[in-house]
Amino acid sequence: MAKTILHKAATRGHADHGWLNSHHTFSFANYYHSERMQFGALRVLNDDIVAGGRGFDAHPHDNMEIISIPLEGALEHKDNLGNTVITKAGEIQVMSTGTGVFHSEYNANSDIPAHFLQIWLFPNKLNVAPRYDQVTIETGRPNTLQQLISPDQNGEGTWLYQDAWFHMGSFDKGGAATYDVKKQGNGVYFFVIKGKFTINGQELDSRDGYGVEDVSSFNITSLEDGARLLMMEVPLIR
CATH class of the missing domain: 2.60.120.10 (Jelly Rolls)
Incomplete structure (x- = not known):
């Protein structure tokens, strides 16, 4: 659950x-x-x-x-x-x-x-x-999630010493994307840089944060033009 x-x-x-x-x-x-x-x-x-x-x-x-x-x-x-x-x-x-x-x-x-x-x-x-x-950070790709960080030294963006993936996207109103968790057992923390989004039905405003565990796929929809979202998939260490 x-x-x-x-x-x-x-x-x-x-x-x-x-x-x-x-x-x-x-x-x-x-x-x-x-x-x-x-x-x-x-x-x-x-x-x-x-x-x-x-x-x-x-x-x-x-x-x-x-x-x-x-x-x-x-x-x-x-x-x-x-x-x-x-x-x-x-x-x-x-x-x-x-x-x-x-x-x-x-x-x-x-x-x-x-x-x-x-x-x-x-x-x-x-x-x-x-x-x-x-x-x-590449620009010009609205309504997509660009990978910024991963554990892969040869992957898109840069890398770090953790099984973590960071993505960022800029969206038009009504723009949508999906995200599938990269590693089983990881959680995802969303941070709205600008605008409003719904994520799996949860509405988020500018500067809100939203952490989710035990979910493998996310549906993301922008509610405003120019909305920006940062996603951080991280291991759920305590």
Whole structure:
């Protein structure tokens, strides 16, 4: 029998630091909710807006898969692996932090905010050599789900150390897609970036999150033009 959890946008944790306005779907920093610690391997889903010229100073991570998806503006990434890169809307970055990485993330522009999703997954392999990758999200394919991330190093998009698949799509009103779970036993977490959708009959608004377990196939329909959806299929580790 299907098990679902609905996280309405207004129920997320919120922190406004002036330079950073952040909404947390799961417990993070000073926001703690005992029933919102994770969805399987998905540990963090933060919806961040960073003021012009500001950002996160260099800080460490280890044994976590970290994904950044800019929605508006651009981020400047620097790390102790020797990478200094700009990631802009239409691209994604993935770090496998493994044995440890120091990195900073700054708004690449001084005059406009940078808006991005920050996502953390627990890895399926510990203490790997740290790595960084960045890929472009293809555009021009409305009403389809584009694969962004998979476990396959030779697959579409980029890859990470987890049996996880990320897909994103932009939809017209009435646009529809289906999705079949890639690995038996995985769950799927949906996050509406913009607009409204129905997923297997459940209506979702902008910035809502919806986790589903024990379902192998999904019917997705957009209720608005320009709607955008992020899907994260992850193992249901506890």
